[in-house]
Amino acid sequence: MDALASLLEGPRARGAFVMCSLLEPPWSLRVEDEAPLTVVAMVRGGAWIVTDTAPARQLRAGDIAIFRGPDHYTVADDPGTAPQVIIEPGQITKTADGEILCETLSLGVRQWGTDPDGSTMLVTGAYESVGTAGHGLLRALPPVIVLGRDDFDSRVLDILVDEAVKDEPAQGVVLDRLLDMVLITALRTWLGRTDAPAWYHAYGDPLVGKALRLLQHNPAHGWTVAGLAEAVGVSRAALARRFTDLVGAPPMAFLTEWRLALAADLLTDSEATIESIARQVGYGSAFALSTAFKRQFGVSPRDHRRGVRTPELSSVG
Template sequence: MDVLASLLEGPRARGAFVVCSLLDPPWSLRIQDESPLTVLSIVRGTAWIIPDADPKRPESAAPRRLEAGDIAISRGPRPYTVADAPETTPQILIHPGQVTTTLDGELLCEALTLGVRQWGTDPDGATMMVTGTYESAGAVSQRLLRALPPFVVLRRGEFDGRVLDLLADEATRDEPAQGAVLDRLLDLVLITALRAWFAGNEAPAWYHAYSDPLVGKALRLLQHNPAHGWTVAGLAEAVGVSRAALARRFTDLVGEPPMAFLTEWRLELAADLLQGSEATIEAIARQVGYGSAFALSAAFKRHFGVSPRDHRHGATPAELSSAG
């Protein structure tokens, strides 16, 4: 399992919301759906993304123009606007659950329907864009999401656009298992875009660490075998270096010591298993390397701020809610 494969386990599309928008200017959509990750591609025409100002990153509020073939990835939950021009006032609000209303709260979902997964103001609109929205992202994916800027924009030619064309072609079809097809295509578009973005931009230290012959092997051993009783000495022996050499090199490249990385990985896996399976807390504890449900519960609450039981029943861990 490589770095992107492991970290993308969390935001894998499961019943993702995919829609084709057809719009004639002037138009402006205020996106406040709180989704953790959204993929937006322009099939025809142009659009502008206007981020909300982030006090920590004033430069992030600069509008970005998108042309046909371009793709943007939004890391939520901060609201933003998509419009035909930066100065166009928002006319439509997109709420959580993809509920669409006017500024006054009037529902527009039915009024703007143009066909299967199509909506907008004009079936022949000058702008056509396909949006894929991930409604949730697992705990494992938080390391990936924290590494991304609020918006990733790639131009056609900077990534393999064939999967994007496939997603656009399939978005408006109504075939058996179409939802599953769209989920898989959305995942392919996301992976293709992120792979291209990481290759051409300053990636976080841990991303490059996977290519190191020693630290990369250590990372894969920890991720593949979280239930193993790892120690720094045992991990060093497995990769063929001294304990001190591995600890120093791992910390330099990953940004944290091996056992700290392993603890976070185990707890993130447990968080996803709690919401993605019906296994008992005891079984999950042993699967991720804790000796008992009690040991997992204590570590889980320290890390996330809620108990495993509360997390399973929908409570939002404090750390996950602060990722945006």
């Protein structure tokens, strides 16, 4: 499993929100849905992205933007256009005065906006829930990534745009998979750039890359820094130093976070007992997992399975 595959193992679209917006200037959308990950493709026309922390950035036809939640942002025809529509959690759309617009601005199957012939068209795909094992990806991303059409292979994006307005059997599943492909294609381009996180390139390091793969593929093994160093053929001190420099955390700290992220996903997506999950991810007992899990996330494994969330978990899953 390479670096990108490891990062994207968690965030898989499941019932993702996909919508085509048709708009005529002036328009401005204030996005406060707090989705952990959102892809916006500019099909025609243009737009500006306005955040609370960075200068406004322009989107042109064919460009794609990836937003890392839960930060709020505005997409508008011009940076000076005041927000006319507020998009809240659950993709509830309201006017600035609080009037609900979901039905008022409906233009058909997964189409929404102010004008069916609008000069602006954009397609939005929102991951409203990302598996906890996707924490590494979300932590790696900046608040906004913008890629030009010529920067990445846009063929799958064209298919997503075409499929977004169809209502065929299993269409939701088709859109989920297409959205995943668009995200992977875009992130593969971005992560290959020099401005990608330094730790991402650690997978290409002959020592640290091997150590990362050993930890991720075998979380149940009783790893120690000494044992890991022996497995990759380097001294304990050299591995600890190089791993920390490239990954940003010591080997055992990385392993703990990985094990607990896997446990969180297994608790949500399987019916395995907590004892069984504990052993799958490298803890000797349910008690040991529960202690570490509560320390990391602020809730017990049992409460997490019941749907209890804390800021540590809700921000990544």
